[in-house]
Amino acid sequence: MLFIIAGCGTSEPTWSTFVGSAVEKSFPVPKEAKRTETAMNNSKMDYVHYSLSGLKESNSVPEAYEKAIKEWGWTEEKEESAGTTRVYHKDRLVVQLTIHDNAFTVLVPKMEGKAVIQGLESP
Numbered sequence: 001m002l003f004i005i006a007g008c009g010t011s012e013p014t015w016s017t018f019v020g021s022a023v024e025k026s027f028p029v030p031k032e033a034k035r036t037e038t039a040m041n042n043s044k045m046d047y048v049h050y051s052l053s054g055l056k057e058s059n060s061v062p063e064a065y066e067k068a069i070k071e072w073g074w075t076e077e078k079e080e081s082a083g084t085t086r087v088y089h090k091d092r093l094v095v096q097l098t099i100h101d102n103a104f105t106v107l108v109p110k111m112e113g114k115a116v117i118q119g120l121e122s123p
Contacts, residue, residue, distance in 0.1 A: 015064030
């Protein structure tokens with residue numbers, strides 16, 4: 001008998017189910033994403049880093065993820081977005097989403113006036 005085992009650890013995300021982020025429950029993250037690092041209660045920001053195979057820093061935010069973010073009530077602030085970091089607003093909340101290769105970071109800056117912390121570098 002011959003058994004063939006096909007790994008599914010590198011399969012593409014389905015982008016069909018989303019849950020609230022660990023740092024901002026009203027901001028969606030793909031349910032398939034795995035939390036790898038979290039920094040909470042920092043004086044300047046809270047953030048969570050997720051791994052998710054199939055993401056490419058060069059491709060920015062996948063269209064299906066953009067759609068979910070909009071459906072959850074978030075609006076991109078294009079003038080505040082730069083490089084692989086997108087800035088979203090909802091009511092008085094601000095979230096920064098940075099795409100990396102096979103990972104992404106959701107960052108919630110602590111607002112002092114209108115200052116926004118720009119971009120996290122890839123790990």
